[in-house]
Amino acid sequence: MFAPWNSPAGSPARRSVLGRYHSSVLLLEFTIEPFTEGNPGPHVRAAVDAAEALGVEVEFGPFGSSCTVAQSQLHEVSGAVIAAAFANGATHVNLHVEQLGDSQ
Numbered sequence: 178m179f180a181p182w183n184s185p186a187g188s189p190a191r192r193s194v195l196g197r198y199h200s201s202v203l204l205l206e207f208t209i210e211p212f213t214e215g216n217p218g219p220h221v222r223a224a225v226d227a228a229e230a231l232g233v234e235v236e237f238g239p240f241g242s243s244c245t246v247a248q249s250q251l252h253e254v255s256g257a258v259i260a261a262a263f264a265n266g267a268t269h270v271n272l273h274v275e276q277l278g279d280s281q
Contacts, residue, residue: 201248202277205255208241209262210269220267227261228254245277 209221217237225235225242231254235244246254255272262270 202245203248203251204243204273204275204277205246205251205258206241206243206273206275207255207258207262208271209267210271211267212240214239218266220262220265223265224258224262224267224270227257231257241271 207224209224211218211220221242225237228235228244231250233244233246233250233254235242244254251274255274259270259272
């Protein structure tokens with residue numbers, strides 16, 4: 178699946194998609210280890226479920242997951258993802274947060 182936020186910062190694809198967001202929207206990307214290709218494990222599924230339980234739509238990818246959140250949701254969603262991952266056997270959580278929209 179095409180992920181425009183993985184495009185170079187100044188690319189037309191990235192500007193097009195990111196321009197649709199207000200600057201108070203953040204992209205939250207997370208990868209959770211241990212990683213087993215094709216078998217995400219309970220530590221990954223629990224983290225995705227925790228975000229979705231807060232009303233966030235998560236795009237589940239083969240190497241990581243992502244969602245967009247309002248700045249006001251950042252602490253709650255990221256905290257839930259991290260807590261659920263470690264509570265279910267994660268050894269490492271990598272979290273990337275990027276502001277979308279007007280600041281691009």
